[in-house]
Amino acid sequence: MVSVDALELASWGTPYSPARTVALPLGALVLAVLAVLGFLPGRAERRRKPATGAFPATDVLPPRPRTHTTVLTLAAVCSITALVAAVCLLPSAATPAQQPTPPPVLAPIDLPAASAIGPGAGIYVDYTDGSGGMGCTAGFLVHTSSGQAGILTAGHCNRSGEPSKVTMNLGGVLPYATLGTFSQTISEGVHDEQHDIGLITLDGDNVPQSPAIAASVPVSGVAANLQVGQQLCKFGMGSGADACGQIVEITGSKVKFLAGGQCGDSGGPVYRYENDGTVSAVGILIRGGDPYTRKAGCAARAKFSVAELVRPWLDTWRLTMVTAASAPR
Template structure:
C-alpha cells in the first residue's frame, strides 16, 4: 500500500517524475585509479556507474543486471589491474518517477524535495532536474491550479536538479521534511555527504527509508544521458520517489533523489544530487 504523508501548509519541496525508462547506450569515463592516479579508461557500457570511495581511494564501479556477456567481460577487462572495486546491483539503473508528496504537470507526477529561498528572497522548490522535462507549471493536485514555475534546470550533464519558484511570493514554505505520522524534521542547513554517513530518504511511493553513503562524485549512465557529481547510497527507492529529500536527523539537507536500481523489498543502489551543489548553481539557500 502506498504510504500517505501529511502535507505542510502550501510549501513542501516537490520533486520529480518521469516515465519508466527504456534501455539505451551511454559512454562512461572511468578514471584509472592506479598508484599514479593518472589516465582514463573509456567504455561505452549502459547500466554502469562509477564513484570514489574517499575512505580507501578506490573507484567503485556498479553494474546493473543488463551488464552481461560481452559487456561484463569488457567492464572487467577495462578495470583489471586498477584500484577499482566492481559490484553488482539488482534491477536496471534508471531515473525514479514521482516521489514525496506529489505535484503534477500535465500527465506527469513529481515529488517533494526541499523548500528553499532564492537569493532575491522568493520562496522556491529544489527538486530533481529530470522533473522539469514534464512541464514548466506545477500544481499540488492532479489537474489543479498551478502554484509553481520552473526557473532553472540541469539534466543530464553536470547534475540532476531544478528550481521552481512559487507563483505567490507570500507562500509560506518552511524547510521541513514530513516523515509521516505527524512527525517533521526541520531542515536548517545544507551539508555535504560523507562516505559512511547515515542518511534518510523520504518519498511518496515507499515512505521513509534509511541507509548510508557509499561513494561520492558518482557518474551514472542513464538512457537519457550521463549525469555527474552524484552521491551513491544504499538507501532503497522506487519509481515515485524521485526528487524526494535525502537528509540527516540533525536537520541537514544532503540531496534530492535522482535514480538508481533495485527496490525496497530486495534492496538496491540509489543516487542523489548533492544539495550544496544544486543550491549554489540555482542561487538559493535553505530557510528564509
C-alpha cells in the first residue's frame, strides 16, 4: 500500500540498572580511604633523634609542611562527606507494607498525566524479559465477548509479544498505575497489508476509563463508508494534540491520510468528526512517513500517517466498541 518509507511511531525506554547506585558510594569510599592513608607515616619519613642524657633515642616524625597537611585534611573531609551523601542516596529496601515500589523503567519516558485510560492517553509497555519497554498511545476502549474491558493499541508497542504489563500516569503523589496486560499482539511489519494491532486487557476497575478522545471528545461509534478525500484526525502522546488530513488511500485493512506524527504516537486513535460534534472510530495509528526523507517520525515529523482499521478486528476478536452512550456512568 505505502510506496514510501514508513516508520513505527513509538518511543523507546531502557531498563533500570543498579550499577549506578553502587558506583557512587564505592568511589567515595575509595577516596576516603586514600585520604586517610595520606596521614599515616611511612617508614621513609621516620628518623632517629639523638639520645639526650640517660634516655635512649626514640623514633619521631619530621614536621609536615603546613600546606600538605591542609590539603590532606580537606581531601579527607570532602571524601567522607561524599561517602555519607552517597549512602543516603542509596535506595532503601522497601516492603509492600511500607511504601509502593516505583516502576523502575518509567523514568526514560515521562508519560503525560491523564485523568483516565481512554483514546489518546500515554501508556508504557514494560517488557516481561526485563530488556526495557516502549512508550505509546492508547487507542479505543472495547469490551470482550465476556464483558471484560480492554483497549486497542499498536501491536509493535509490545515488541516482545509476551503478556507485558502496561502502566500509565494518573497524576498525583504516586502517579503511575498498572492498568492491564497485553492479551493479543500482532506485529507483522511495516509494509503494505502487514497487520499491526494489539489488545490490552484492563485490570478491572482499578483505573478510571473514558470513551472520549483525550477525555474530552466523545466516541459515538465506528465509522463506515470511508472515502478518499474525507478528513481524518489522529491523537498521539508524542504530538500532544490532534492532527487532521485528507484520506489518500484505503485498502482492506489500512487507511493512509495526510496528517503528521511523532515518536510516541503509535497506538493512538484515528477518527472522523461527525456533524453532532462526536467522533467515530476509524483505526489505530501504526506508522507514518515522508516521501522526501527516510527519517520521518522520530528524527523529523512525519507528513502522512497509516492506521490499521478497527472494524475487521472487532469482528475477528469479537469485541464491542465502548462509546459515550454505552459507557458506565
